[in-house]
Amino acid sequence: MFGYYLDLALRSLKRNRMLTALMVVAIALGIGACMTTLTVLHVLSGDPLPGKSARLYYPQIDPQDMDGYQPQNEPPLQVSWTDGMNLLHAKRADNQALMTGGSVPIQPEQSSLEPFYDDARYTTAGFFAMFEVPFLYGRAWSEADDDGSARVAVLSRKLNDKLFGGADSTGRTVRMEDVAFRVVGVIDDWRPNPHFYDLFSARYGGEESVFVPLTTAADLKFGRNGSMDCWGKGSGDNMKTATCTWLQLWVQLDSPAKAAAYKDFLIHYSQEQKAIGNFQRPPNVRLRNLMEWLDYAKVVPSDVRLQVWLALGFLLVCLVNTVGLMLAKFLRRSAELGVRRALGASRRSVFAQLLVEAGTVGLVGGLGGLLLAVAGLWLVRRQPVNYAALAHLDLPMLATTFLLAVGATLLAGLLPAWRACQVTPALQLKSN
Amino acid sequence: MDIVPILSTLRRHKTTALLVVLEIALTCAIVCNAVFLISNRLERMKMPGGVAQHELIMVQAASIGQQADAKARAREDLALLRQIPGVTAAALVNEVPFTNSSWNTSIKLDPKQKLATLNATQYYGENLLQTFGTRLVAGRYFRDDEYMDFADIRNNEELQAKVGSIVITQGLAEKLWPGQSPLGRSIYLGDSSVRVIGVVAGLIRPSLFNGDASAQWSMVFPLRMDTGNASRYVLRSAPAERERVLAAAAAALRKADPHRVILDKKTLDELRDDFFQGDRSMAGLMLGVCVALLVVTALGIVGLGSFWVAQRRRTIGVRRALGATRGNILHYFQTENFLLATIGIALGMVLAYGINLFLMVHYELPRLPAFYLPVGAAVLWLIGQAAVLGPALRAAAVPPVVATRSV
Numbered sequence: 001m002f003g004y005y006l007d008l009a010l011r012s013l014k015r016n017r018m019l020t021a022l023m024v025v026a027i028a029l030g031i032g033a034c035m036t037t038l039t040v041l042h043v044l045s046g047d048p049l050p051g052k053s054a055r056l057y058y059p060q061i062d063p064q065d066m067d068g069y070q071p072q073n074e075p076p077l078q079v080s081w082t083d084g085m086n087l088l089h090a091k092r093a094d095n096q097a098l099m100t101g102g103s104v105p106i107q108p109e110q111s112s113l114e115p116f117y118d119d120a121r122y123t124t125a126g127f128f129a130m131f132e133v134p135f136l137y138g139r140a141w142s143e144a145d146d147d148g149s150a151r152v153a154v155l156s157r158k159l160n161d162k163l164f165g166g167a168d169s170t171g172r173t174v175r176m177e178d179v180a181f182r183v184v185g186v187i188d189d190w191r192p193n194p195h196f197y198d199l200f201s202a203r204y205g206g207e208e209s210v211f212v213p214l215t216t217a218a219d220l221k222f223g224r225n226g227s228m229d230c231w232g233k234g235s236g237d238n239m240k241t242a243t244c245t246w247l248q249l250w251v252q253l254d255s256p257a258k259a260a261a262y263k264d265f266l267i268h269y270s271q272e273q274k275a276i277g278n279f280q281r282p283p284n285v286r287l288r289n290l291m292e293w294l295d296y297a298k299v300v301p302s303d304v305r306l307q308v309w310l311a312l313g314f315l316l317v318c319l320v321n322t323v324g325l326m327l328a329k330f331l332r333r334s335a336e337l338g339v340r341r342a343l344g345a346s347r348r349s350v351f352a353q354l355l356v357e358a359g360t361v362g363l364v365g366g367l368g369g370l371l372l373a374v375a376g377l378w379l380v381r382r383q384p385v386n387y388a389a390l391a392h393l394d395l396p397m398l399a400t401t402f403l404l405a406v407g408a409t410l411l412a413g414l415l416p417a418w419r420a421c422q423v424t425p426a427l428q429l430k431s432n
Numbered sequence: 433m434d435i436v437p438i439l440s441t442l443r444r445h446k447t448t449a450l451l452v453v454l455e456i457a458l459t460c461a462i463v464c465n466a467v468f469l470i471s472n473r474l475e476r477m478k479m480p481g482g483v484a485q486h487e488l489i490m491v492q493a494a495s496i497g498q499q500a501d502a503k504a505r506a507r508e509d510l511a512l513l514r515q516i517p518g519v520t521a522a523a524l525v526n527e528v529p530f531t532n533s534s535w536n537t538s539i540k541l542d543p544k545q546k547l548a549t550l551n552a553t554q555y556y557g558e559n560l561l562q563t564f565g566t567r568l569v570a571g572r573y574f575r576d577d578e579y580m581d582f583a584d585i586r587n588n589e590e591l592q593a594k595v596g597s598i599v600i601t602q603g604l605a606e607k608l609w610p611g612q613s614p615l616g617r618s619i620y621l622g623d624s625s626v627r628v629i630g631v632v633a634g635l636i637r638p639s640l641f642n643g644d645a646s647a648q649w650s651m652v653f654p655l656r657m658d659t660g661n662a663s664r665y666v667l668r669s670a671p672a673e674r675e676r677v678l679a680a681a682a683a684a685l686r687k688a689d690p691h692r693v694i695l696d697k698k699t700l701d702e703l704r705d706d707f708f709q710g711d712r713s714m715a716g717l718m719l720g721v722c723v724a725l726l727v728v729t730a731l732g733i734v735g736l737g738s739f740w741v742a743q744r745r746r747t748i749g750v751r752r753a754l755g756a757t758r759g760n761i762l763h764y765f766q767t768e769n770f771l772l773a774t775i776g777i778a779l780g781m782v783l784a785y786g787i788n789l790f791l792m793v794h795y796e797l798p799r800l801p802a803f804y805l806p807v808g809a810a811v812l813w814l815i816g817q818a819a820v821l822g823p824a825l826r827a828a829a830v831p832p833v834v835a836t837r838s839v
Contacts, residue, residue, distance in 0.1 A: 018735075019735055019738075019739075022731050022732075022735050026728050026731070026732070029724055029728065033721065033724075067546070067548075068538070068546065068547050068548055069546075070547070105494065105496040105497075105693055107496065114693075115496055115691075115693055116693060117494060117693055117695055177496060177497055178496060178497035178498075221498070223494075232622075233589075233622075234622070301710075302795055303710060303714055306469075306714075306791075306795060307714075307717065310462070310466065310717075310718065310721055311721070313458065313462045314462070314721055314724065314725060316458060317455060317458045317459055317462065317725055317728060317729065318728055320451055320454050320455045320458060321455055321728055321729065321731075321732040323451055324448060324451035324452060324455065324732055324735075324736055325732065325735045325736065325739075327447060327448055327451065328448060328735065328736055328739035328740075329739070331448075331743075332739060332742070332743065383709075383713050384706065384709050385709075385710065385713075415447070419447060
């Protein structure tokens with residue numbers, strides 16, 4: 001029966017090409033716009049570390065003085081060197097790392113390559129295991145390297161290709177800011193998006209070329225990037241004693257019980273610091289997990305959400321348009337439907353026949369919408385925004401496109417089909 | 433034109449008529465808000481920078497390794513840059529408009545205040561105001577002997593207290609002391625205070641992280657930067673010379689210190705373009721959606737109009753046979769469309785207002801100005817009339833003889 005309905009549908013659609021084309025184009029435009037914007041939203045609000053993110057937490061404490069104190073305020077978004085190091089060395093979590101971003105001049109040994117600046121991450125040994133960074137060669141540095149401010153570095157695959165032609169460079173030397181560093185490891189391609197562990201530099205598409213111990217970077221006064229908030233005496237020249245928050249602390253807590261215990265620990269730490277006079281404010285701590293932190297930091301640009309609303313509105317208009325056109329088309333065939341009814345077709349089968357026709361329009365419209373979405377995403381990738389490179393259609397979104405297109409058109413076909421199968425066969429036969 | 437017969441006909445096509453009304457209403461509501469968003473973005477892109485926009489270029493250069501004599505290096509660099517033909521001014525500064533990288537601080541008007549008054553940006557650099565080409569509206573710029581080295585005061589609270597003067601923007605002055613002269617008044621930064629000696633018409637903050645309302649909250653300090661603590665050189669030249677000066681400046685800086693990397697070199701126009709890129713593409717996207725919406729709606733009206741005309745061929749023939757002129761038939765369909773459009777537009781206005789309320793809550797947008805509604809209505813009326821013209825003309829062309837055929 002389905003084949004027959006399909007045949008009928010195609011005949012009917014062919015009979016009125018302009019109207020069919022109009023419906024298909026309207027659906028395609030609406031679906032194309034929706035899928036482009038939804039794909040961007042989907043990519044930008046994704047989980048950067050699936051399977052691990054629920055166990056990663058971003059502790060916040062409030063070390064500021066009473067200047068500007070308001071009880072309802074959120075604690076600072078980052079931690080100071082003193083607190084960061086205290087919490088790191090307390091080792092109360094299953095794993096922990098303290099970090100900040102920076103930019104370092106890299107001086108290749110080859111004379112053919114000019115010195116260049118590249119993005120760096122200054123962090124501690126726990127970073128690599130906690131974030132499950134894949135290693136191509138070698139391994140992460142050790143905690144002893146952190147403590148000793150060792151001149152060691154981990155390179156990205158891209159930088160390793162550039163400097164060492166992709167060879168295993170562990171044990172070799174790379175010069176940065178006139179200092180020789182020993183390469184201990186090379187990581188494979190690793191680009192979590194959003195750049196969750198440091199939202200104070202590029203939020204998407206951020207990628208560090210070189211990793212060095214935070215203590216080493218601080219000793220050598222490597223240039224840092226990102227945001228810094230100070231109070232009291234402020235920064236001065238020595239970041240280790242500065243009353244500024246400028247570092248990100250991440251901890252891994254494997255169970256909710258451990259997370260609750262860690263939160264208590266943060267409160268105790270704040271009380272203790274207040275007791276010895278380092279803190280002045282009452283304890284004010286937060287312990288958000290990765291996805292909560294991204295949500296709190298409003299990582300998805302508001303323009304992207306606005307675009308989704310706009311596209312949904314557009315799709316709605318396209319659908320209303322299709323409902324109207326389909327209704328007109330179906331009602332115009334009242335005579336034909338009357339004959340079918342008179343010959344014994346039940347209301348149900350007429351209804352099914354009309355829905356098949358609507359579904360066919362939806363399917364073709366969906367295909368068109370998919371092409372438009374691919375074109376739309378290509379346009380998005382050409383925009384100079386930091387998330388541009390991420391705008392690709394993935395399999396779930398592909399399936400969603402078709403479901404949305406066919407579902408929406410079937411929904412749009414319901415009313416016209418229902419109206420059309422209400423015809424009284426006798427009346428229609430008579431009028432002809 | 434009598435509208436009673438039209439209404440009675442529409443009553444027999446309730447569902448279809450309702451769909452046309454709904455489509456027009458939705459289009460009206462979305463287009464009104466989208467056009468409003470576009471105009472907001474375009475307005476934002478015109479935000480004044482307060483500087484000689486078309487005459488400035490920026491070169492960012494960083495030296496590798498620790499600087500032995502950063503102050504001397506900066507003096508030499510600037511002397512070299514000023515020798516480039518066409519360069520009328522040069523400065524080494526800590527921050528540049530439209531770069532999204534800024535130094536900011538909270539300020540108070542009274543040291544005993546518990547909460548800070550506001551957060552403003554700090555511009556440092558010898559000769560900065562003259563090079564940027566800001567417009568002085570009151571007081572004066574810094575004298576040469578007022579400048580101190582940032583490297584010296586950075587870790588010395590005693591010296592910090594000696595930085596006595598500051599130039600601020602009119603926007604900041606108006607915010608701090610509405611309606612009063614800011615000259616001679618004090619601003620407190622931490623424990624030290626500075627006195628306002630000059631006011632410039634405008635100078636935009638390098639990054640607008642606190643919202644557009646604080647875009648002009650800028651302060652300029654008499655501090656001299658060196659290559660150890662600043663990397664951005666700003667040069668001023670005639671607009672036509674910029675490209676040449678840009679290349680010459682980068683070459684001169686490389687030559688003066690081969691142990692140095694040029695990180696960025698751009699005209700201020702390019703920086704400004706990049707800065708507002710998001711607004712530009714958003715406006716373009718909205719415009720595209722608006723056009724697509726109007727086209728889809730117009731085509732929908734054409735489609736339904738054609739259908740109605742075909743359906744009523746016999747009725748039209750009868751009317752023509754009974755004496756209706758072609759003009760009567762044409763007007764009938766035009767009036768019908770006008771009626772539907774009017775109902776749709778009325779509904780659309782309410783919806784437009786609702787969408788605007790939603791955007792005001794979630795996207796901090798201002799209220800939709802009232803004049804958008806009549807303009808939106810006029811546009812939709814025109815589109816409706818244009819779309820229905822074809823089907824209506826076809827209806828008018830139906831010959832009276834149709835009435836006698838069939839049956």
